[in-house]
Amino acid sequence: MTDYKELKLKASTSPHVRTKEDAQAIMLTVIIALLPALAFAVYNFGLRSLTVTLCSMAGCVVFEALYRLIARKHQTVGDCSAAVTGMLLAFVCPVTIPYWTLLIADFFAIVVVKQLYGGIGKNFLNPALAGRAFLFSWASIMSHWAAPGTKAAVWGAVDVVTYPTPMSYLHANDLTGLQAVYDLPAMFTGRIGGCIGEVSSLMILAGFVFLLARKVILPNIPLTYVGTVALLTFLFPRGNDPVEWMLYNIFGGGLLLGAVFMATDYVTSPVSRKGQLIYGVGCGLITVFIRYFGGYNEGVCYSILLMNLVVWLIDKNVRPRRFGVAKTAIFKRKEAGGK
Amino acid sequence: MAQSFFGGIHPHDKKAATNKKPIEKLPPPEQVVIPMSLHIGAPCRPCVAVGDQVRVGQVIGEATAFVCAPIHASISGTVTAVEPRPHFNGTNVLSVVIKNDFEETLDPSVRPAEDPDSLTPEELAEIVKNAGVVGLGGATFPTHVKISSGLGKVDTVIINAAECEPYLTSDHRILLEYPEEVIGGAKLLAKIFKVDKVHVGIETNKMNAAELLKRKIEEEHAPVVVDVLHARYPQGAEKQLCQALTGRQVPPGQLPAAIGCAVFSTATAAAIYRAVYKGLPVISRVVTVTGSGVMEPKNLECPVGTPLSDLLNCCGGVSERTYKLIMGGPMMGHAQYSAEVPVGKGTNGVVAFAKDEEKTVKEPTCIRCGKCTSVCPMRLQPLFLYKYERKDMVEALEAANILDCIECGACAYICPGRLHLVHSMRMGKQKVNAAKAAAKRAAEEAAKAAEEKKEG
Numbered sequence: 001m002t003d004y005k006e007l008k009l010k011a012s013t014s015p016h017v018r019t020k021e022d023a024q025a026i027m028l029t030v031i032i033a034l035l036p037a038l039a040f041a042v043y044n045f046g047l048r049s050l051t052v053t054l055c056s057m058a059g060c061v062v063f064e065a066l067y068r069l070i071a072r073k074h075q076t077v078g079d080c081s082a083a084v085t086g087m088l089l090a091f092v093c094p095v096t097i098p099y100w101t102l103l104i105a106d107f108f109a110i111v112v113v114k115q116l117y118g119g120i121g122k123n124f125l126n127p128a129l130a131g132r133a134f135l136f137s138w139a140s141i142m143s144h145w146a147a148p149g150t151k152a153a154v155w156g157a158v159d160v161v162t163y164p165t166p167m168s169y170l171h172a173n174d175l176t177g178l179q180a181v182y183d184l185p186a187m188f189t190g191r192i193g194g195c196i197g198e199v200s201s202l203m204i205l206a207g208f209v210f211l212l213a214r215k216v217i218l219p220n221i222p223l224t225y226v227g228t229v230a231l232l233t234f235l236f237p238r239g240n241d242p243v244e245w246m247l248y249n250i251f252g253g254g255l256l257l258g259a260v261f262m263a264t265d266y267v268t269s270p271v272s273r274k275g276q277l278i279y280g281v282g283c284g285l286i287t288v289f290i291r292y293f294g295g296y297n298e299g300v301c302y303s304i305l306l307m308n309l310v311v312w313l314i315d316k317n318v319r320p321r322r323f324g325v326a327k328t329a330i331f332k333r334k335e336a337g338g339k
Numbered sequence: 340m341a342q343s344f345f346g347g348i349h350p351h352d353k354k355a356a357t358n359k360k361p362i363e364k365l366p367p368p369e370q371v372v373i374p375m376s377l378h379i380g381a382p383c384r385p386c387v388a389v390g391d392q393v394r395v396g397q398v399i400g401e402a403t404a405f406v407c408a409p410i411h412a413s414i415s416g417t418v419t420a421v422e423p424r425p426h427f428n429g430t431n432v433l434s435v436v437i438k439n440d441f442e443e444t445l446d447p448s449v450r451p452a453e454d455p456d457s458l459t460p461e462e463l464a465e466i467v468k469n470a471g472v473v474g475l476g477g478a479t480f481p482t483h484v485k486i487s488s489g490l491g492k493v494d495t496v497i498i499n500a501a502e503c504e505p506y507l508t509s510d511h512r513i514l515l516e517y518p519e520e521v522i523g524g525a526k527l528l529a530k531i532f533k534v535d536k537v538h539v540g541i542e543t544n545k546m547n548a549a550e551l552l553k554r555k556i557e558e559e560h561a562p563v564v565v566d567v568l569h570a571r572y573p574q575g576a577e578k579q580l581c582q583a584l585t586g587r588q589v590p591p592g593q594l595p596a597a598i599g600c601a602v603f604s605t606a607t608a609a610a611i612y613r614a615v616y617k618g619l620p621v622i623s624r625v626v627t628v629t630g631s632g633v634m635e636p637k638n639l640e641c642p643v644g645t646p647l648s649d650l651l652n653c654c655g656g657v658s659e660r661t662y663k664l665i666m667g668g669p670m671m672g673h674a675q676y677s678a679e680v681p682v683g684k685g686t687n688g689v690v691a692f693a694k695d696e697e698k699t700v701k702e703p704t705c706i707r708c709g710k711c712t713s714v715c716p717m718r719l720q721p722l723f724l725y726k727y728e729r730k731d732m733v734e735a736l737e738a739a740n741i742l743d744c745i746e747c748g749a750c751a752y753i754c755p756g757r758l759h760l761v762h763s764m765r766m767g768k769q770k771v772n773a774a775k776a777a778a779k780r781a782a783e784e785a786a787k788a789a790e791e792k793k794e795g
Contacts, residue, residue, distance in 0.1 A: 002656035004648050004678035010662050011429070011676045013762040015748030016669040017350060017505060017696045023706050023755045074702045081706075121706045121756070218713075271709035271720060320718040322740055323345070323578070324588040 023120070027080035029216050033207035034087055034261065040190050040200040045095040048152035049196045053090040055099050059106035060086030067115045081120050085109055088128035088261060091197025092254060092301065093135070095152045096144045105131035125308050126268045129258075129301050148191045148199070165193040166252035167297040175239030178248060187251040198254040208260045217264045220276035221283075225259040226250060228284025236292075255287065258300035268308045275318040282307045344579040346714040347571040348749045350505050350670070352544055356629050356636040358508040362516055364640050365653050367441055371414055371644030372424050372681040373399065374432040378473040379480045380406030385435050391418045396449035396620055399435050408471045408481040413622035413642035416440040427666045427673060427680045434681075437644070450618040460490065460531040463615065470614030471621045471684070476510075476575065476604030477667055479685040482611070485601060486531055493532045494599040495585055498525050498608050500541040500548070501568065501575035504668025507688040509625040510605040512638045514541075514548035517609055518555045524608030525563045527615055532601065537563045540580050542570040572670060573747040577602045579716050591743055606687070621684050628654045630669075632661035632691030641682055647689055648678040658693040665690040670748045703758045711750035711760060717743045721750035721760045728767040733774045741767045 041049035064082040068075050076082075089105055109131030114123045135142050146152055147163040166187065169178035182192050190200025198204075211217045230246050237245040250256065263269060263283050270279050283303045290299025376382040383400030387393055393412040400410030416439045426432035452458060452466060468483035476499055498521065502510040514521060525537040541549045549565050556563045566584055573579055578589045580602055587598040595602055603611075606625065613619040622643055629636035634655030641650060647664065651657050657664075665672040666680070669690050682689075711721035719740060727735040744764045751760040 002651065002659070004651070004657075006659070007657070007661050007664070007678070009664050009674070009676050009678075011674040012663075012697075012699075013759065013765065014665075014669075014671050014673070014746070015697075015752050015761065016663055016665050016672065016674065016690070016692065018698045018752050018754070018757065019348075019350070020698070021755055022698070022700075022757065023704070026706075026708070026755055076704075079704075079706075119704075121704055266706050266708040271707060271712050271722065273713075315723075319720065319739070320712070322591060323717045323743055324590040324593070 023079040023081065026216055027084050029211065029214050030084050030261070031080065031087060033210045033216075034091070034197065036203035036206045037091065037197045037200055037257070038087075040203045041091075041095070041196045044148050044190060044199055045146050045196065046151040046153075048154050049095050051154050052093070052095060052097060052099070052102060052196065053087055056090035056102050056106055057083045057086035059103045060089070060110050063107050063110040064115065067111055068119075071115070073119070076119055079120060082110055085114070085127045085131075088197070089131045091257060091261075092128065092132045092195050094142065094144055094194075095146050095150070095196050097141060101135065101138055101141055105135045108134040121267055123267055124311070125305055126262055126265050129262055129305050132301055133305060145193045147193055148186075163193045165297070166248060167194070170248060170252055170291065171297040173238040175241070175245055175248065179244070184244070184247060184251070187248060192252075194252075195254060195257075198257040201251045201256050204256045204260055208256075211260070211264075217260075218273065218276065220273055221263045221269060221280040222259040224277050224280025225263055225283045225287075226255065228281045229255060229287055232284065232288040238292075249291070253291075253298045254300040258304055259283070262300075263304050263307070268311060270311050270314040270318065272315070272318050272320055274320070275314040278314055278318065279307055279311065282310070344571075344574070344582040344716050345718055346716040346749060347573065347579075348714050348752055349570070350572055350752060352570065353506045353629075354508050354511070354544065356506070357627050357638055358511055358545075360508075360512075360636070360638055362512050362625055362638045362640050363653075365642075365645065365650060367414065367439055367443075368642065368645045368649045370416075370419070370436060370438045371642055372434050372436050372646065373410060373413065373644035374424065374426045374434045374681065374683070375400045375410060376426065376428075376432050377410055377479060377643070377684045378408045379478065380404060380408075380484075382433065383407060383410050385421050385433065387418050387421070387435060389418055389421060392416070393418060393437060394444045394446040396618075396622060397446040398448075402468075406481055406484050408473050408483070409469065409620075411471055411620040411622050412437060412446070413644050414439045415442050415444040425677055425680050427675060427683060427686070429673070429676075448618070449620070452615050452618065455615050458615070460486075460533070463527060463531050466614050467611055470610070470619070472607060472610045472614055473621070473684050474604060475606035475610060475621070475624075475685055475687070477671070477685045477687055478577075479683070482603070482607055485596075485603075488594075489532065489596040489601045492596050492599060493601040494534060495581075495601070496525075496528050496532050496534050496537045497580060497584055497600060497602045498528075498537060498539040498563075498605060499575050499577070499580055499602050500539050500545070500605045501580060502545070502605070503542060503570070503572045503575040504670050504672075504688070505572075506629050506690050507627045507668045508629075509627045509638055509687045511545050511548055512627075513605055513609055513625055514545065515551060518548075518551055520609040520612045521605055522552070522555055522559060522561050522563055523612035523616065524603070524610070526561055527611055528601075528603060528608065529562045535562055538584055539563060539565045540568055540574070540584050541565060542568050542574060544570045573716055573745070573749060576716065576745055576747055578745065591740065624682055624684065624686055626650060626682060626686055627688040629688065630665070630690035630692050631696070632657045632663075632693035634658070643684055644681045646679050646681055647675065650682070650689055651678060651691065657691045660693040661691045663692040663697075665692070669696065670752065671746065698757060700757045704756045705758055706756050708755060710753045710755065714749040714753050716747060716749065717745055719744060721764065722758075724767055725758055725760055725763045728763045728770070731770065733770050736767045737771045737774075741771055744768065
């Protein structure tokens with residue numbers, strides 16, 4: 001029989017079982033959810049979409065690995081969060097972006113925004129969006145848009161016709177002009193100009209459904225964010241048709257990409273469900289304000305970054321109601337087991 | 340009918356290894372080690388000495404306080420030692436060691452109540468008390484205390500057959516093999532609390548037991564209803580089961596009696612029946628012995644005080660790669676450092692792990708995913724409590740209601756960053772309680788000083 005004295009028994013606290021799903025599994029799920037949008041980008045803008053994305057992912061992973069190595073901290077690239085940051089950062093850049101510019105943004109996102117604050121879980125700004133915001137130092141590069149159907153060259157100087165995006169029409173309050181260039185089906189499927197990963201609403205929604213099904217995110221933030229933008233643009237249209245104005249605003253620009261993949265970033269969004277609703281509404285409000293009154297076409301990036309800054313405040317003040325403490329009639333003595 | 344509780348998780352229940360295996364009687368052990376603390380509350384005082392002959396069911400540990408339950412000899416034989424021995428709570432506890440004479444002589448005190456149907460609630464509570472019945476689901480709170488403190492307040496009596504811990508099947512097998520004992524216990528509880536109906540809360544992964552119970556209840560016209568609940572952990576936690584069945588929430592710091600509920604586990608109901616109709620105290624226990632380390636998982640019935648090694652041997656021994664031996668279920672059970680600790684009254688399972696089930700990492704990291712908040716059945720935010728505990732922020736811990744934590748482990752189970760959340764919660768509670776005690780002491784001393792000043 002077994003000699004029980006020979007066993008090396010470990011006496012640690014409960015629980016003694018845990019789910020298989022770790023941080024790495026979650027990040028890989030996010031990467032998978034982004035693949036449809038990437039596939040569409042290759043179709044829409046050519047193979048360069050893929051090389052730009054891969055370059056950005058590699059850049060983020062290498063910067064994180066090097067930083068952790070130099071700072072003598074335990075290695076964290078295995079959790080794949082750096083790869084997700086790289087992917088998202090590429091997704092919010094035009095396909096024409098030079099590789100070196102992208103690597104600067106990668107460095108800023110990973111080293112300055114994420115690692116200097118302590119790495120995963122500690123940063124207060126979304127690294128991908130902060131990296132993108134940093135790139136506005138190179139404004140001309142960042143507003144160099146390729147037309148849908150462009151086959152952007154993988155190497156060498158990018159020689160494409162600069163093309164107006166839906167956001168430039170919307171910013172000029174020119175709904176009629178936009179309708180003439182892109183019809184609604186094109187806006188929804190993504191045969192439009194814009195950043196690599198943001199064009200296809202259809203593909204982003206596919207990723208959204210996947211993330212919900214895998215329980216990686218809750219629908220709270222995306223629904224309140226997009227809902228707020230939809231409501232405001234419908235109530236205050238700047239065109240002949242409120243519904244069309246609303247739909248062009250939802251499908252145009254980075255709203256859906258931001259609402260589904262950026263605003264839901266665990267680290268930089270509120271923890272409680274109620275807090276997430278407030279955060280989503282806040283993002284929506286700021287997005288519309290910037291789009292309507294700002295000097296800049298697009299409001300998604302800055303709205304999320306601004307709301308990132310108040311997450312601590314939301315977390316501190318919005319807590320779940322305590323168990324067993326009455327607010328409404330939860331203590332009404334219902335008949336046992338019956339309704 | 341069935342409502343719901345907050346949060347919760349769906350771990351793989353892993354019950355298939357034993358849920359079809361009938362309860363086997365363990366061959367009589369050579370000796371048993373019976374600790375004088377097999378319940379929550381004051382320990383018992385041993386009333387036998389080395390060399391004494393004891394018989395099955397004889398009292399060997401007397402109750403010393405109200406919140407205490409007497410302890411009985413589980414085998415007949417000779418007392419060979421009364422000394423501190425390793426206890427499953429991790430310390431050494433005064434224990435009575437009995438060498439088996441394999442005669443199984445019954446003590447004369449073991450006899451059925453003369454006219455069970457004419458007993459008053461108080462008399463029934465007295466029988467329950469003398470039989471040493473405690474909460475056999477694992478919490479081991481003395482049942483007579485629960486009864487006497489609930490009399491007049493309780494309008495809903497619940498039998499907890501949820502058995503939501505993964506791996507464990509002892510309650511399931513008791514329901515299948517001794518349904519009349521469980522229903523009999525429920526009938527007695529209905530009488531004690533003067534309620535028309537007793538609710539049995541059972542999860543969907545035990546439908547055969549639910550159907551059997553319903554059939555038996557119909558045959559006997561028993562005042563019992565079976566409420567089937569969707570399987571989810573921690574359904575069987577007292578407060579959560581009350582919420583799932585009645586929609587009522589137990590206020591912070593209080594017991595289910597505060598909302599008119601009293602919850603008894605399946606095994607406790609059967610023990611109450613045995614105490615009244617057979618005169619048997621709590622001296623044996625059905626234990627599920629399972630897990631990746633156990634060669635041949637089984638449900639075993641064994642005397643209280645049997646060393647775990649005897650149970651494991653009866654199951655073909657354990658793999659040499661076994662790294663964890665858990666008394667209770669894997670979610671809330673206690674990891675043991677020795678296989679020589681004895682089975683207690685509340686030991687519903689012994690789980691041995693040889694494969695890595697806990698997935699610890701060197702550097703646990705919070706990624707703020709908030710899953711711990713989503714699954715917490717007590718609506719806490721474990722990630723913040725973890726942070727406060729690490730930084731010794733005692734006031735923040737208390738303000739965030741850490742004392743509400745039931746230590747179910749749902750947060751730690753789901754955590755993708757692999758934080759040791761339950762450990763942190765326990766430490767945090769200790770810190771808050773210590774600070775409270777210190778504040779109370781300081782206030783008392785200040786009051787005393789002020790008084791003296793006044794007098795002087």
